């Protein structure tokens with residue numbers, strides 16, 4: 001059981017009614033709180049929750065329409081995502097209780113201050129290196145639209161400026177990542193056919209490739225529903241078409257690809273992100289057709305080259321700079 005769920009269960013009498021658990025972990029909490037429902041935006045967690053508690057967890061970027069008497073937000077990493085979800089919950093909870101739970105190391109005390117616009121926050125419990133906070137919603141806000149919280153910026157590419165639209169919580173929100181910038185300078189001579197942008201975030205790589213190679217079909221895949229919503233907005237902002245999939249890892253990607261393009265997930269200490277990248281490198285071969293190419297950018301200190309050579313084929317460093325490397329490997333016939 002996730003320690004944040006354990007803290008909620010220490011106060012289980014507070015959560016016996018119809019409570020909405022927003023951003024909940026993929027553990028057994030729904031099994032312990034029979035009238036609770038979940039709201040999830042991570043496709044991997046959703047798959048686990050749906051398999052165990054069918055129909056009890058809503059997936060997506062919008063608060064479920066179904067009524068709820070109280071809500072708990074499991075504090076996400078990004079402050080502006082916390083703002084968006086708190087606003088969505090508080091707008092539906094006039095006069096009722098809104099809770100926030102999180103680990104101390106993930107900044108729960110700072111996040112608790114984000115409850116202040118709705119009333120006077122107070123700490124309910126502190127255990128398992130986590131805290132549980134509560135506010136009675138005296139000032140229920142108007143619900144803001146997610147799009148109103150989007151940030152737009154332009155990236156100058158060889159074929160003109162590309163507009164990127166990023167939503168709260170999305171990787172490198174509001175600015176271009178340096179690794180992605182390096183990869184964008186090295187998109188030449190991609191094989192034609194089906195392209196996958198793996199871990200698409202706001203969709204900058206997929207959109208750039210679709211514009212440069214309009215005859216290619218581009219699929220953009222990310223595990224996070226806010227990322228795929230951003231990618232759709234980015235494609236639309238540039239008048240481009242692409243298939244956008246919310247799914248967990250390379251297993252969710254189509255087969256027969258000519259190119260896999262990625263700035264893959266990597267976060268120190270977040271095990272699942274590394275696993276997603278390792279799986280991508282191990283399984284890229286299955287998803288590429290013969291002669292298909294993996295082109296990815298990564299921090300230079302990450303030892304991806306041997307793994308790519310073991311599972312796919314000869315891997316060249318196509319470019320490097322500012323601590324990043326662009327790798328290029330073709331699927332060879334074995």
Ligand SMILES: C[S@@+](CC[C@H](N)C(=O)[O-])C[C@H]1O[C@@H](n2cnc3c(N)ncnc32)[C@H](O)[C@@H]1O
Pocket residue numbers: 044171172177180198199200201202203204205221222223224227247248249250262263264265266272273276
């Ligand atoms: C380093 S970011 C790159 C984002 C974007 N391509 C860019 O260049 O700005 C990696 C992305 O991988 C996504 N990701 C993490 N785990 C994933 C998984 N299991 N399956 C698919 N995408 C995942 C993250 O949500 C994040 O958007």
